[in-house]
Amino acid sequence: MSEQAKPASRLERTLGAVERIGNRLPDPAMLFVGLLVLVWVLSALLSGLDFGLTDPRNGEPLRVSNQLSGSAMAAFLSAMVKNFAHFHPVGVVLVAMLGIGVAEHTGFINAGLRALLSVTAKVLLTPTLIAVGILSHTAADAGYVLVIPLGGVIFYAAGRHPLAGIAAAFAGVSGGFSASFVPAALDPMLQGISQAGAHILDSSVQLNPLNNYFFTASSAVLVIAVGWWLTDKIVEPRLRATALDGDLSDLPSMQPLEAGERRALRGALVAMLLGIGGLILSTLPESSAWRGPNGSLAEGGAPLMRSIVPLIFLLFLLPGVVYGIMAGTVKSSRDVIEGMSKAMTGMAYYLVIMFFIAQFVYAFAQSNLGVLLALEGAAVLKALALPAPVTIVGIILLTGVINLFVGSASAKWALLAPIFVPMLMQLGISPDLAQAAYRVGDSTTNIITPLMPYFPLVVVFCQRYVKNAGIGTVAAMMLPYSVTLLVLWSAFLLLYWSLGMPLGLQASYTYPG
Helix, strand or coil, X not given: CCCCCCCCCHHHHHHHHHHHHHHHCCCHHHHHHHHHHHHHHHHHHHCCCCCCCECCCCCCECCCCCCCCHHHHHHHHHHHHHHHHCCHHHHHHHHHHHHHHHHHHHCHHHHHHHHHHHHCCHHHHHHHHHHHHHHHHHHCCHHHHCHXXXXXXXXHHCCCCHHHHHHHHHHHHHHCCCCCCXXXXXXXXXXXXXXXXXXXXXXXCCCCXXXXXXXXXXXXXXXXXXXXXXHHHHHHHHHCCCCCCCCCCCCCCCCCCCHHHHHHXXXXXXXXXXXXXXXXXXXXXXXXCCCXXXXXXXXXXXXXXXXXXXXXXXXXXXXXXXXXXXXXXXXXXXXXXXXXXXXXXXXXXXXXXXXXXXXXXXXXXXXXXXXXXXXXXXXXXXXXXXXXXXXXXXXXXXXXXXXXXXXXXXXXXXXXXXXXXXXXXXXXXCHHHHHHHHHHHHHHCHHHCCCCCCHHHHHHHHHCCCCCCCHHHHHHHHHHXXXXXXXXXXXXXXXXXHCCCCCXXXXXXXXXX
């Protein structure tokens, strides 16, 4: 007598419904066409209304701009090419993929992963991948184009479901966006906005750029632990029923490296280490060209921070070519160009989606609908006058909701800080704590919104293994991470606060403090 199938749990049924509904949505490109039309219509309907709100960017009354007016449509058409050509995720992805494509085509990535898997305990694969995703925050958006696709390759090579690897990496890179062992450019960026918001009430407030560092470093441990458990116990078991039907012919297996491959890998790694060493040496002098106006390597305007993606291109191109020459997979320059061309071929669908996303983002920003959503939500929260811990949770939840529509962390905080920071200061809560609450909400819902510019890229990565993967597939994979992190990370912040553990350098919980 055959064993009866175990009935699906409520969670499995819920995630299955999310996947089915999400995958029934129009193609992502057409979804953004629909959203663009919706922005046009809403902006026209709301353009004549007075909301009684002040735009924090210019101090003037907030008005929704009608994007169906003649002048707005003319501006939209004249900016269409620029919107796409200058859309930040497009350049980031394509430049990085040129170098990665060569490294993959020559076999360097394949050999490197096989060598890595041979010395990594299988049980530690998930937490290691999430930790690497968190560490990628120091390299701007590099984690999206480097760590997430490698997550799928690594899991496949280890005999596990590749979509689970993509999910774990996505959780570390984006779901744990504000968790970091190493300071990143986002820290001083948010600190500057928080300080400007505090100056509305008290011009003497000075915040340290690492005012949240101890909390974000501790949060990294939480994100790894939560992501590890969810990947191995919830996400991957559910994915076992998802068949792989993509082109898997060029993916690595667990076969041991041959002598020639080992020799070529050693040569490639030496080339990579020499490149990294040369880069480090060039940053050491105080007069280094890599440093920003204030002499820092990590400040937002520093050439080093602006060059992260080109450096990734070079640091994969160089060892990829060296490996190919030594292994015999590169016999002429045409082989290098073929690797780049092959990588760009795989990006064709992504480019189509990015074209429409760029137009939507432009129209949404010009309409002021995102500003209206943020300010109305903040006004409601302020009017409720809830106890301080409840207000902190309210800020996290409101930020998480706004994050579904407005992707940029700095742009959202620039809108919310002038309201939240002074409001909480009047309740005796410091700008440091307000910023920490914002960072929790800003991180946890990144991974479930198709409006996040890199979300379609994750869909493309999944389609490499499962041809019919869509928005619903990724949303259902990531929903357990999003909800669990939102709840546990919020609770962690409240516990951290109640224990009086330091948020960061020169930070406090109270104002004045």
